[in-house]
Amino acid sequence: MTRIPVPLTQFVVKMHSRCDLACDHCYVYEHADSSWRTRPKVIGDEILTRAAERIGEHAAAHRLSAVRVVLHGGEPLLAGPDRLRHAAEALRAALPPGCGLDLRIHTNGVLLSRTFLTLFAELDVKVGISLDGDRVSNDRHRRFADGRSSHPQVLRAVALLNEPEYRRLFAGLLCTIDVENDPVAVYRALAELRPPAVDFLLPHATWDEPPKRLLGGDRTPYADWLLTVHRLWEADRRPFAVRTFESVHRTVRGFSSLTESLGLEPSDLAVLETDGTFEQADSLKTAYDGAPATGMNVFAHSLDDLARHPGIAARQSGLAGLSPTCRACPVVRSCGGGLYAHRYRADTGFDNPSVYCGDLMTLINGIAGERGSAAVPAAPTMSADQADQADQAGQVDQTVPAVPAQGGESLLPTALTAAQLDELARGYGSSATVAALAHAQLSITRAMLAAAWDASGQGRAEAWELLAALDASAPAAVDAVLAHPYARAWAARRLAGDLSVGLGELAALAAAAAVRAGRGDTVAVPVRGGWLHLPTLGRLAVPDGEAVVTGSPEGISVRAADGSVFTALDQPLRRVRLVGGWTVALEDLDPLRDSHDHAVAERLPDGELLAWTGALREAWELLGRDLPRYAEGIPAGLTTVTPLRPGPAGRDVSSAARQAFGAVGIARPATAPTLALLLAHEFQHVKLGAVLDLFDLHDRADDRLYLAPWRPDPRPLEGLLQGTYAHLAVTEYWGTRTVAYGGLPGEAADRARAQFALWRRYTAEAVERLVESGALTGLGVRFAEGMGESVAPWLAVPLPAAAEQSADRIREGRGHARPVEA
Known part of the structure; x- marks a missing residue:
């Protein structure tokens, strides 16, 4: 059988197929697909158990470090506490050791109570709530069937989540945009609720059923609405995470998107319906009746089978899967063609730009102009001759x-x-x-x-x-x-x-x-x-x-x-003293720590502070053992670790801000070896950024894009240079571990050899690509040659054929490797 292109790591499980509200913009009940009518109201325990087993098999087969599961509907709370408990316990029991579960529930909030929240606290279930803003905005669509407002009940639910006992469960709010709603009123109403995150969603639409446009209004009303919110959000110093805005900030700089609605990253999402059938993304229900169907079910088909489905593969093909119009667009690497469902037209299928094409271009260019087009004056640089x-x-x-x-x-x-x-x-x-x-x-x-x-x-x-x-x-x-x-x-x-x-x-x-x-x-x-x-x-x-x-x-x-x-500070900046006397600050207070490309964590509670302290101490000892030549300089330059919020689906998240020398941002990973590698990887970026402030290593006027071996999307030359430099440490990390294992058998040893085979090859190829670019200065060529000298001895280390074959499978099957898989 053919290899799957991308493992599935995100799953939506429909706990109940009916809802206690009658929202007129709901894609489940009000759009083209009508499959909900024939499905059981509640998912059965046997389906939940089998689904958990399938997810566990898939996680084990692909060595996933984490999966995200969202309990959804309809309204999932209608399934009741017992069934929700069964779902959570079955999922946790089925996952292999070392694979984390990011379990969430998305609800309209009407039924949310202390009973449910006590259960979710026990089971560690994060809660997201749908809310479209102030009462006027929310009542435009989110009402009961008899016309009553749902707003008071939702505010009560959010108030419960904001209580100290439950605050850690609050995942955020989901707001569907209506351009008739005042964006300022919507933003202010949501911000007052202190959510950790808000997702602003474009209403689902297609070329056959286009979105609402205001008579006599702007041609891009959704972009204008979002840009108004973006300005308020920036002025308030980003009080909560907004994936749409953060994804634009990231993708215009060549980083990955945080949402399927933007960017070229492959989709890794699947849906399980109450009858046990597998479907593609829920948003496809807006295209045509039966659009999300796969013909597969949890009893007869594995998740590998599902991952090979042509519909899912179509959402994993990156630039090649877009229409010619999209491929020629200057913002395509940020836009990514928009949400797949929004491209649909009856006569041409999904081979079209998004029905929101103009809005997306205006939004991306607007955000880039507000935050990124005004360049910071260049730091002192040196030409090749001067060098x-x-x-x-x-x-x-x-x-x-x-x-x-x-x-x-x-x-x-x-x-x-x-x-x-x-x-x-x-x-x-x-x-x-x-x-x-x-x-x-x-x-x-x-x-x-x-x-x-x-x-x-x-x-x-x-x-x-x-x-x-x-x-x-x-x-x-x-x-x-x-x-x-x-x-x-x-x-x-x-x-x-x-x-x-x-x-x-x-x-x-x-x-x-x-x-x-x-x-x-x-x-x-x-x-x-x-x-x-x-x-x-x-x-x-x-x-x-x-x-x-x-x-x-x-x-x-x-x-x-x-x-x-x-006469005293309420919250002093806390520091961790490590072996050898090095002290690093855990910066969870500074308002400007949001300089990283990820949402920052709030003040660490005592338990999390202790967890960070232990993890940093263990990671520092590992760095001294596994990467001594990299570790030697870290205490002289790394003063600050900024805790970040966990990434989507439990993925490891880290960042080095270009204008914040001495700091790295990291979401505390599950293991100390991973933290050690994240620290080394990000400090490489810190060092190279400082070098680039002093020397011209490449022609800054070169606007060509270059493919990095480990990414499916091309990057500016500086992005390739940064990635290559960071992966020198990754290569040596896995090389050192491989040498330490020697010829010992075992899963950990085999994995280290495979990662070493992969990253030494990737890094060597990237160095060659830099030298062959013709865009390096004389000093830059010398710098790249130095990187090549560092990789060369590792290329000579003999490896068993199985390790090289495993690296080949990763290269061929995933296309986008993650450097940190300790």
């Missing part, structure tokens, strides 16, 4: 006017020697080399802060004057604050034209430096949202207004706008 001259002197060409520091020294001091640059090219970096990078980064941060302040037009001001005074008298205190990764992130956003990031953050930096200096200096800091945040120190709850912060030898003193005085 050759500087090799002897060890100097950095200052292509930006130098800003004097104390003593009149240049803010762009000697950075790297030729030997240090060669060391970095091979992927490594000693403590001295990484410290030199960090020193150069601090100088760049100073210059960017000065430029951002000058651009503000504020002239002389208390906060800036205090920073300058402290820089002369207590430079260590200023350096400690300015070395904080998100100090530079503030300057980068301001220089990019993002004025939603106010000048209050600069006052907070000055206040933090004053507290560290302890000289008795005083500075006023604006307070918004009830928290006074002091970078590198922590935060305290104070009334909004202007707080006066004093840093004295006795500590901190804060006088709030209402006259109350505070």
Whole structure:
């Protein structure tokens, strides 16, 4: 039998096929497909048990690290607590060891009660709720059959989820857009409920049944609606995750999408109906009667059988599966043709652009323009010729006017020697080399802060004057604050034209430096949202207004706008001390930590803090054992780990923000070896970003796209360079483990050999592609050759044929490999 292209990792299980609301925009009951009429109302226990077994078999066969299952309907709560318990327990029991279960339920909230939530707390079931905004907006569609509003019941359900006992279960809200609803009112109503996430969904439509358009209105009303919400969301500093917005931010930068509605990532979703039949994505019910049907069922067919279904394969073919119009579109790698169902037309099937084509293009270009088109002024760079001259002197060409520091020294001091640059090219970096990078980064941060302040037009001001005074008298205190990764992130956003990031953050930096200096200096800091945040120190709850912060030898003193005085932080920044004396901050407070391409976690509860502490300590020991040449430089440059929210379907999530040197964002993975590899992988990005701030390694005018061996979609050259550099560490990680296992048998040893075979080949191919691109500078070619020298010894390590064959299967069957599968 043919191999499946992509394993299925996300499953929708229909617990009940009827609903207690009569929403007139529901794709299940109100659109083309009518299969619900002939299905049992409630799913049977035997179907649930067999479905759990099928998912467990599939997870074991494809070594899945996690699966996501959404209990759905109709209205799944109508199935009752006993059946929901059976579903959860059967699924957990059937999964193989090492495979996590992300179990969720999506409900309209009408029946949600403490009884259900107590059950979900016991079974660890996250809860998502459908809500279209304020009462007027929600009542436009989401009503009972007799016309009554469902809004009060839904608000009651959300209030229950926001209680401390159940808050951890709150997965988020799902809002279907209606362009007749006021986007500001909808956003404000949802934001007031403090959801962890909101999905704004386009109403399902096709070319035969097009979406609502307002008479005499804009041609792209859905884009305009969403862009209004996006501006509010950005102005509020992204108070909750929004997959649509985050996916646009990610895909325009060459990263993967977080939703099937955007991007070119293959779909890995399947649906189980109450009668035990397998279907494709539910959204297809809007196309035509029977569109999602597969002809398969849980008793007669495996999930591998289902994954081979032509309809599912059609949603996994990336760019090749799109219409000619889409393939020629400049935003196709972000749009991805839109949701598959929205492309349908009776005469041409799904071989069309999305019926929302214009809206999607306007949305993507609008978000890219608001957040990404205004480039941050280039950091100091060096041409190839200048680099050759500087090799002897060890100097950095200052292509930006130098800003004097104390003593009149240049803010762009000697950075790297030729030997240090060669060391970095091979992927490594000693403590001295990484410290030199960090020193150069601090100088760049100073210059960017000065430029951002000058651009503000504020002239002389208390906060800036205090920073300058402290820089002369207590430079260590200023350096400690300015070395904080998100100090530079503030300057980068301001220089990019993002004025939603106010000048209050600069006052907070000055206040933090004053507290560290302890000289008795005083500075006023604006307070918004009830928290006074002091970078590198922590935060305290104070009334909004202007707080006066004093840093004295006795500590901190804060006088709030209402006259109350505070002498301690409510929530100090917490740090983990690791073997060897290295201390890393767990940054879960800074408002600018959202610089990463993933949603950040909120303040870690004590239990999660302990879990992070143990995981970091174990991961650091593993790095010292398995990647000693990479580990040596990490303490000199990595100061901050920012906890992220878990990824979809339990996938490992990590990030290095380009304008936040010294920080990595990570969603705590299930195992310490995975965390070790994530740390090494992301710190490679941190190092290379710092190198690219100092040297031109490639022609920045080259706008061609290049295929990375491990991805199905082409990337800009810098993206290929970043990925290749990060995978040097991945290759050595698996190579070291393979050598350690020797010829020992066992699943873990076989897996290490297969991963090693895969990543050494991928990385070597990528290095060759970089050299052959013709777009590297002379210094860039030398850098790529250094990467090649690092990979070459690993290519000579003999491996059994089974390992190479396993790598071949991954290359042929998955197309998009994940570097972190420890």
